[in-house]
Amino acid sequence: MTPETLEPLALPTTPDAWEGWVAARAETGLARARELVDGLRHASSGLTAEEALRTWDDAGLALGDVAAMGSLLGNVHPDEGVRTTAERAEQDVHRVLTELTLDRGLYELFAGLDPDAGRGLDDQGRRLLEKTLRDFTRAGVDRDDDLRARIAAVNERLTEVDQEFSKLIRDDVRTVRVAPEQLAGLPDDFVEAHPPGDDGLVTLTTDYPDAVPVRMFCHDADVRRAMLHAFLNRGWPEAEPLLREMFALRHELATTVGYDDWPSYDAEVKMIGEGPAIPAFIDRIAEAAEEPMRRDLAVLLERYRADHPDAARVEMADASYYEELVRKERLQVDSQRVRTYFAFEKVRAGLLEVTGRLFGLRYDEVHDAATWHDDVTVYDVVDLASGDGLGRIYLDLHPREGKYKHAAQFTLTDGVAGRQLPEGVLVCNFSRGLMEHDHVVTLFHEFGHLVHHVVGGHVAWGRFAGVATEWDFVEAPSQMLEEWAWDAGVLRSFATDEAGEPIPADLVEAMRRSDDFGKGYQARVQMFYAATSYWFHRDRPDDLTARMLELQERYSPWPYLEGTHFYASFGHLGGYSSAYYTYMWSLVIAKDLFSAFDETALPGSPGADPGAAPDDVARRYRDRVLAAGGTEDAADLVADFLGRPYTFDAYAAWLAR
Known part of the structure; x- marks a missing residue:
């Protein structure tokens, strides 16, 4: 079966059908997963390793489809009843997953498989078996009955707390x-x-x-x-007890299954490997950013003192405003002029055109596709070389009541070769009119996740589909795609003012110089966030605000704004938990990945050689990094593309310039 023979998911066509559809899809998916697992239990002695793993992977795919639907619609559907039903479906999936991974009989089945029997498992099959066994042990399958029961209760409550925290931020x-x-x-x-x-x-x-x-x-x-x-102060004070409970439950879970703390448990399955390596990495970045931070803060403070002569530091509430004054007065970049070139509709069209050229894709708008809101646009993604349909994407890009407040790529369905098309959703909150260039960069970034999800959604196993790489690599492909939002040739293809004049190349160059301003202190802000995510989980402080103040003073360039509690709306404490460092870890890799491209004529830009569309480097990157999904360790994927292991050098050079 080839990709183009598969059909995308049929969504409800009327508003009143959504709640029933969500409930039915959840019931069907959960029942299918249980049926498959029951089949495993009853046929265990007669199954080959590949047959057992295929059945387990199919069960995981069925559960993943329900969880993805629940997470997406719980965050974007305009009807509160649908959101609640979707959240309940996600809870049910986590409950079943906990039950299955604590099942000793299932564990013994997989532990007893012979990977060499019959035709034997190929490399991906062996990788899947290894990760499956690790999942069981990390879940606590080897604990006694009482502890396994407690683990199940902890996991169930963690799902509820995470959803409550997310909903609080979304609605406040x-x-x-x-x-x-x-x-x-x-x-x-x-x-x-x-x-x-x-x-x-x-x-x-x-x-x-x-x-x-x-x-x-x-x-x-x-x-x-x-x-x-x-x-x-969004989410505060209601978030305080939720976060305390979340940190305590995660710590209990990690220590119950044999780890020192939650960060150690969480880091084991990431590139970084060990919990204590996280603060070491944070401090390495903070040290590298120290001199660039001081250099640019001196410039900012000089301008600030023109209006506030006695100021010792730039106040946090004034930082963005005075940064814009420096960019306008000293760096000759007026952000209000810049935004006149970025009308939303043109930016969206330009994004599709540029990434289509870059990755050899075509986006066919599906005008009659059913969606959860009129704002959502839908495209089928087609491979230009083969003509095969690769998947479907949904763009939900404007704010509304009850919707997720940040920017993220959500999965609707994971893709498996010959089985199911990958479908992904971009959820953002942009203006319908003119956009700040920072938001254009964000759009390119998040779209990078969407491309990764679709292009990587054609591997043999659902476990390795799309962005199923180590969590601290996930951001790298998206951070690299941001570079195309800074290229004059790329921007001139869609960034035009009201009169139709394209953005001048000298303005784009000035924007690049302007963007370099402040990157040292911006890196320190990121390390403040990363340290908060790590130490809140590591130490579970009694006074969250006091600990936040200590970390802010150590890492952030900005003094505390009295009476505020940023962590109460720091949604990454939910999904990323103790691993917010991953954004910077990924950026180190992204800068190295980008070093393989010729910055003078980026592939995908109108100025690039039309005979190389997609460019050889871009195609190799698509095939060796994105299309591979999680079939190999991220470090190996990067080394395969670069021809060497990744290094810190490109990031350090960028930070210092």
Whole structure:
């Protein structure tokens, strides 16, 4: 069966059908998984290793489809009833997964398989068997009955707490009310989109399309401060008990199955390998960023003191605003001018065109596809060389009530060669009009995950499909794709102003120089977040705010804004847990991956050699890194592409320049 013969998932076509569809899909998927596992139990003595693993993988695929649906629709569907049903489905999957991985009979079945019997397992089969056995032992299958029962209860509660934390952040949209004259400095289109209410005041929300421009452009320091205060307090104080419980449960789970702490348990299956290596990596990045941070902070503080002569440090609420002044006055980059070249519709079309050229893909819009909201656009992804359909993508890119507040790629279905098409969803919260260039970069970044999911969704085993690599490599392909959002040739193909004039190359070059400004202190902010994620899990402090203050003073360039609690809306404490360091770990690899490309004519740009579309390097990258999914260790995939192991050198050179 070839990819183009497979059909994408049929979604409900009417609003009132969604809740029943979610419930039915969950029931069917869970029943299918149980049926497959029951078949394993009853036929264990007559199965080859490959047959047993295939049945187990199929059961995992059935459960994964339900969990993916639950996670996606629990975060994006406009109907609260559907979201609740989806969240319940996700809970049910985690409950079944816990039950299965604590089943000693199943473990003994897999432990007793002979990988050499019959035709024997190939390399991927052996890899799957090894990881399956590791999953069982990490789950605690070798503990006694009482401990296994406690582990099951802990896992079930962890799923509930994680969902409660995510829902709290998603639903807690705060507002700032200001007089119209206090919007001075903000772009005209922003002001026009925010008319005063009946009481004469303008309502600003903590959603990104409001919060980011206000912090960057608003002249009124009180408004900037009020916005940041509201933004950093989302989820607080309700998040405090949820986070304490989450950290305690994770620690209990890790120590019950034989690890010193949660970070040690979590790191074992990542590239970094060991929990204590995380703070060592954080400090290595912090040290490398020290000199660049001090250099750029001196420039920023000089400009800040022109308005605040006695200031010892730049206040956090003022940082984005004065950074923009430095870029405009000293680096000749006016972000308000820059954004006039980035109308959302043009950016979306340009993104598809550029990545299509880069990776040898075509995106066919499916105008009659059913979706959960009218904002969502749908495309079938086609391989240009073969004409095969590779999968389907959904772009859900604007904010709305009850929707996930950040930017992420969600799975709808994982792909398996000849079995099921990969389908992925890009969930973001961008303006419908003009976009800040930072948001354009974010869009390219998140789309990198989507390409990885689709291109990597044609391997033989569901366990290795798409972005199923080590967690601390997952961001690298997306971070590398950001580079295309900084290339003058790429941007000129879609970034045009209202008159149709493309963005000037000298402006893009100035934007690059401007982006380099502040990267040292931005790296330190990232290390503050990474340290928070690690030490909150490692030490489980009694006073979260006090520990946050210590870490902020150690790593961040910005002083604490009194009365704020950023961790209460730090959603990565849920999904990434103690491993937020992975963003920077991946960036180190991404900079090395990008070194293989010719920056003077990036493949996929209109200025690149049309005879190399897709470019040989880009095609090799697609085939050896993205298409491989999780079939090999990430370090081996990178070494295969680069012809050598990855190093810290490219990142260090970029940070220092």
